[in-house]
Amino acid sequence: MIRLLDANVINQIAAGEVIERPFSAIKELVENSIDAGATRISVRVRNGGQTLIIVEDNGHGMDSMDLEICVERHSTSKLPQNDLFNIKTMGFRGEALASIGSIARMTISSKTQGSDSAWSVKVEGGVKSELSPCSGTTGTRIEIRDLFFATPARLKFLKSPSSEMSAIVDVMNKLAIAHPHITFILKDDTRTFLEHIATDSLKERLRSVLGEDFINNCAFVEFQNEGIAIKGYVSLPTFNRGNRMQQFFFVNNRCIQDQLLLTAIRVAYQDLMSSDRYPILALFMDISPEEIDVNVHPTKSQIRFQDPQEIKSYVISTVKKGLGVSSYKTSSTISDQMMNRFSSPSSQGSYTSSSYTPSSSGFKFDSSPSKTTLPFEVPSGPAQSYMPSIDETYPLGHAKAQIHENYIVAQTDQGMIIVDQHAAHERLVYEKMKSDFYAGTVARQTLLMPEIVDLSHDEIDTLMSVVETLKKFGVLIEKFGTSGVIIREIPVIMGNVTFKDIVLSIIENLKENEDSQILEMKINEILSSKSCHGSVRSGRILTLPEMNTLLREMEATPFSGQCNHGRPTYVDLKLKDIERLFGRS
C-alpha cells in the first residue's frame, strides 16, 4: 500500500541530508544569523556539539508569528519572488530548522527591535510546543540539546568530540573569511576555539584565521571582466602545506568545494611547487547569479557553473599573474627558519673565540681578481647589458662574493641575500624555455653526431606521441629502425648533454597520463634540469659582473624566487635579523 509519509518522517529524511554531523547544524544556524544581518555571532558547544549547541546572534530577530512558522518544513522568508536563480542569501530551502527540530531538542528564543518581549518556542523530536514569552535582547538564540536523539542510528557516525570540534572550527572559519564585518566566537566549557573580531578588511580577517605567516607570504590576485570578478590572497609557492585543508573558494560569498577549482590551482602552481605540496589561499569569485546554480546539493557546498572551462582558465591566469607580480619573492618564513637554526655562541657553550678562524677560504671578495671565468650561459635578455652602478638600487642587491662556489652573497638596501646559484640558474633556464616554447622561438642546434637511443616498441610509440611538443622545445627526434630513436637537434641552451636519460624520464612521465599542459611543464622541467648540468652550477666560480647579471636576470624573470620544486632560490636576511643574530636588538 502506498501512503504519504507523515511530516516528521519527511523532516527526518531531510535532516539526513542537511544535518550530517554537529558542524552541519552549526553551519545552518550561523548562516541564518548572517542572513538576519547579525554583526556578532557566538557559538557554544559541549561534547563536540553532540549534547549542546547554542548559537546567539544580534540580528533582526523574529516576531511571534515568524517564530511560530519558522520551524515548519519549507518555511522561509528568503525567496520573496520565488526566484531560485537569483539567490542572494545563504539560506533559501527553508528546511534547516524543521530538520533540526525533528532530530533534536531545540529551543528558539527571539526578539525583534520594536517588540516589547522576546518569545520562545520548543521543538523536541518534531513535537512543537506552544509559544511563550521570555526575556532577551534583540536577536535570536537557538539552543540544541541531544542532537540525533530521535535518530540514534546517526549517532554511530559521529567521530570523537575533538574531531567533531575541528570540523566545527573549519566551518566557522570559512564563514568568517566570507564575512569579515561580523564577529565570530566559538567556545566550549573550558576554552575559546576562535574569536574573530569584526573588521573592514579581508586581509585582517585572513590574518586572524590563517595567521600572520600567511599574510607575510601571500600575493594579492585580482581580475575582472563583464562576466566575472576574481580576487583573493594566495600563498607564495615557497609557503605551502601537505594538504588542501587551507584552500578556500567562495563563489558569490558562499564557500564551495569544487574539483575544477582545485585543478585550476594545481595547474597555476604546477611548475612552482612539487606535486605533493599545496598552496594556502582564499579566492573569491563573483559571478552573475544566472551563470551558476547553487541548488545542486542540500548542504549548498557545491554549485554548477554554466561555463566551467572558462572559469577554470580565468582562475589559472589570475593566480599565475598575481604570483608573477611577486615573481622573485620567496617566503619570509624561510629566513625565519634559518634564523632559528643559528644559535648564538654563548648558548652553545662549546664554541669559544679561539676556535674562530676569520680566513674563510671559500670567500671571493669584491677586490680579489677573478679566477676562472667561463662565459656565463644565462639566457639572453635585457639584463645582459647590465653595468654596475653604485646609485642604482635593485631588489636583489649588488653581489659581493661567492662562497663555496655556489652561493652568491649580495648586499641589498635593507640587508643581504644569499642566492643558490644552481637552483636560480635552473629556474631561469626553465622560464626561458617556457616563454620560447609558447612563442615558438626555441633556438635549436643540429648535432654533428646524432644520438641513437634503443627503446622498446611501446616506448617508441609513447615518445612519438609527443614528438611535436618536443620539437617546439627544440628537440628533434625521429624513429630509427624498429628498435630506437635518433636525436638530430637539441636546444642551443642545452649545450653538451647525452639524451638517453632525458628520453627515458620523458617516457616515464608520459605513462602517468597527465593533461597536456602539465605534461609540457614536466618536459620543460626535465630539459631545464639537464641543461643546467652542463652550465653554471655548483662548482663554477663566477665573476662579480656574472653574479650581478644573474641577480638582474632573476629580477626580470617571473617565478624566479623558487626552483622547479618550490624550494627557494635565495633567502633574504634583513639587517634587523642580522642584528638580532648578534643580540643587538
Ligand code: ADP
Ligand atoms: P532558510 O534559511 O532556508 O530560509 P531555515 O529553516 O534555516 O530556512 O530558517 C527558516 C526561517 O527562519 C528563515 O527563512 C528566517 O526567516 C528565520 N530564521 C531562522 N534563523 C533566524 C535567525 N537567527 N534570525 C532571524 N530569523 C531567522
Ligand code: MG
Ligand atoms: Mg537557513
